[in-house]
Amino acid sequence: MSSHNILSIAGSDPSGGAGVQADLKTFSALGGYGMTVITALTAQSTTGVAGVQEVPADFVALQLDTLLADARVDAVKIGMLATPEVIGAVAKAIDTHRLPHVVLDPVMVAKSGDRLLAAEAIDVVRSELLPRADLVTPNLPEAAALLGEDEAGDLDAMRAQAGRLLDLGARRVLLKGGHLGGDTSTDLLVAADAAPQVFTAERVATRNTHGTGCTLSSAIAALRPQRPGFDAAVRDAKTYLTAALRHADALDAGHGTGPVHHFHAWWPTGARG
Numbered sequence: 001m002s003s004h005n006i007l008s009i010a011g012s013d014p015s016g017g018a019g020v021q022a023d024l025k026t027f028s029a030l031g032g033y034g035m036t037v038i039t040a041l042t043a044q045s046t047t048g049v050a051g052v053q054e055v056p057a058d059f060v061a062l063q064l065d066t067l068l069a070d071a072r073v074d075a076v077k078i079g080m081l082a083t084p085e086v087i088g089a090v091a092k093a094i095d096t097h098r099l100p101h102v103v104l105d106p107v108m109v110a111k112s113g114d115r116l117l118a119a120e121a122i123d124v125v126r127s128e129l130l131p132r133a134d135l136v137t138p139n140l141p142e143a144a145a146l147l148g149e150d151e152a153g154d155l156d157a158m159r160a161q162a163g164r165l166l167d168l169g170a171r172r173v174l175l176k177g178g179h180l181g182g183d184t185s186t187d188l189l190v191a192a193d194a195a196p197q198v199f200t201a202e203r204v205a206t207r208n209t210h211g212t213g214c215t216l217s218s219a220i221a222a223l224r225p226q227r228p229g230f231d232a233a234v235r236d237a238k239t240y241l242t243a244a245l246r247h248a249d250a251l252d253a254g255h256g257t258g259p260v261h262h263f264h265a266w267w268p269t270g271a272r273g
């Protein structure tokens with residue numbers, strides 16, 4: 001079988017831990033062929049974001065239309081979008097090119113606390129992108145911002161908020177519980193037409209968690225064309241992320257919150273599909 005083309009629409013992180021750099025490493029490790037449309041440059045390291053240079057929306061549209069006039073895309077991961085105008089360009093491309101398996105990571109704030117999405121753009125993510133995504137993967141602060149509510153503090157509150165995100169028009173929601181703390185890290189997958197599923201992994205004792213959200217969403221996009229449904233793709237993506245976290249301390253990529261390790265030798269060939 002020919003390989004799958006996986007497109008990342010996201011920002012650039014020079015430190016290689018998040019953004020399109022993390023996405024490409026993930027796609028390759030999981031057997032996909034990676035493509036990118038870059039929405040913003042960041043000046044960023046493991047210690048934080050020094051600046052953001054947004055790409056004009058019409059140039060994001062030109063990147064998308066040029067690529068998609070030529071190449072088949074089998075799944076899409078959307079990350080940092082920066083402005084309402086860029087969100088509009090991406091929403092239009094999803095419709096025009098009928099993009100399949102769209103995984104939306106609604107990136108708002110970097111782990112370092114720096115803003116990666118204009119505050120006024122949250123309404124546009126809710127109205128333009130949530131209904132167009134096949135799966136949206138918010139962390140707890142992002143879910144709270146999309147709903148205009150306080151952050152969930154336990155699994156019951158996560159269930160309720162995930163349900164309200166479906167009410168807003170999302171097809172499927174993977175609400176990530178990484179911010180809850182504890183010995184395990186638990187995420188909740190809900191869909192309008194299926195029973196909720198809980199995915200729990202050991203919490204890896206590392207400070208190197210830069211790009212965990214980027215890695216999980218791009219692993220889901222890479223695996224979805226190789227799996228029968230999103231539940232199997234999410235299960236295996238979480239296994240991949242947990243292994244990448246376990247190997248993170250082998251890297252020496254800066255002095256702050258370091259990246260996870262996309263070292264594909266530990267990912268069994270059979271699991272690539």
Ligand SMILES: Nc1ncnc2c1ncn2[C@@H]1O[C@H](COP(=O)(O)OP(=O)(O)OP(=O)(O)O)[C@@H](O)[C@H]1O
Pocket residue numbers: 110111138139140176177178179185186187201202203204205206209210211212213214216238241242245
């Ligand atoms: N220390 C850890 N050990 C194992 N899994 C973790 C750990 N930290 C986070 N995770 C998992 O990583 C994924 C992303 O976590 P989180 O909820 O922190 O999302 P995020 O804040 O969007 O990530 P990012 O800050 O990279 O955007 C989730 O599946 C979460 O359960």
Ligand SMILES: Cc1ncc(COP(=O)(O)O)c(N)n1
Pocket residue numbers: 010011012013018019020042044079080107109110111112116209210211212213214
């Ligand atoms: C370009 C880009 N995209 C996404 C993130 C979020 O990742 P994190 O929350 O781990 O900082 C980031 N820091 N930079």
